[in-house]
Amino acid sequence: MIRYNIPDLIQCLNTEVEDALIDRMPSLTVVGSQWGDEGKGKIVDYLAEDAQFVVRFQGGNNAGHSVKIGEELFKLHHLPSGILRRGKFSVIGNGVVIDPGVLIQELDGLESRGVSTKNLRISERAHVIMPYHKLLDGTEERLKRGSRVGTTGRGIGPAYSDKASRIGVRMCDLVEEEVLSEKLAFLIPHKQRLLEFYDDSTRLDENKILREYSEYGKRLRAHVTDTGALIGSALAKNKNVLFEGAQGTMLDIDHGTYPYVTSSLTVAANAASGSGVPPSAIGDVYGVMKAYTTRVGEGPFPTELCDDIGSKIAEKGGEFGTTTGRSRRCGWLDLVVTKYSHSLNGFTGIAMTKIDVLGGFDKIKICTHYRLDGKKVTRFPTDLRVLQRCEPVYKTLRGWEEIEGKRLENILAKGFRALPGTMKEYIRFVEKEMSVPVSVLGLGRRRNELLDFRKKKWKAK
């Protein structure tokens, strides 16, 4: 319990402590504002420069975060994007589900490229994705036929289901062979029966799974700890903590386009619960917003463009999934979606990405609201049958030329004033509609290809 000593607090006034409290930028939480793949990896990698801790708080290896540094491309699935910056602590929080084999591969892959992973800390409370979760993910999808979600097939849903059913395996179990063995003695026959019920003939070999997973446990043991306590003490020491969301708000299990969602809470509020820190630790919230919209997998997408414009955006933006390689569906920016997202996350800044991809179009559209039975709809509908009947209504803005080569260099050197006038109009329109400033603007894939308009910044420590 924190005990406040009133005389001490009064003494703090006009002292360094008070200055520090006023000047200090709070922690920063970065989440996707749409259906994922907004460019969170690139933005977090950039913002991590002045952070000491970068924390993933939900999701699993369904995430695919691409970060391009110079000519080198890194694809991260489990690891926070801060891992690419030397000397930072990377934390996988309790809200994440972990496929230990995949995580080890990712760690080995980075080490072989000269990236140190020794500062990785993994929550002992995080749940483990087991082999039967991956099998069940596929089987359940096949059984759904027409109503399949189009999952990444990584076992995410079944792992979170077991967590909620209180039969999950946690990292603290994985690293204790005896505990793991006891858990598997119950779980394997249980999951075998489930597979048989689904007409899946795969045989689960309990001994083999125990051997394989206890090896993973041994390998990861040194990284496993009480990460909530670690982040809590970092916050108490005024360290800069960056919380990195995976997926996007419209894929949130409670608030997204259910059932076409992932199985975790992707909104900023979960940065606290999924990391084991209080809500007051969340700090500023940046919504990563692609200048257009994409979606992978099934589910409604009101502004989807199933025409040449959609294909051109997909081609120019390289819209293929980082995790599964599937083509991403593309469409215009949808402000009904992003405003709904803001109402859930409380954005204090927008990190707008991929605005360069829209270069070369004569006209660019932005959906400002939907129309249903002649009435204006501004709040994203809950019932997908209602959403299906909504027509997007667009505002058309003038486009701008391609931004590349010397032109891009000039913009990166001179900043906002060097942007094409029509691009500035696009940005101003979005800011006004959202009532949130664009704090960071992505103009290309590489780390340095962005403009930073933030007024408040972390002090490098």
Ligand code: GDP
């Ligand atoms: P995430 O899952 O939100 O991290 O996004 P992904 O990495 O799955 O997909 C975003 C893609 O866009 C990646 O290939 C990034 O390298 C790329 N990207 C990110 N920001 C920008 C940008 O501002 N411009 C361009 N052209 N590409 C970007």
Ligand code: IMO
């Ligand atoms: P990042 O972090 C885009 C989608 C899947 C599917 C649905 C459920 O890279 O933005 P799941 O495997 O989670 O049960 O699949 O969610 N999905 C994503 N789409 N980006 C992601 O992550 C996604 N993670 C899951 O395509 O529609």
Ligand code: MG
């Ligand atoms: Mg992605």
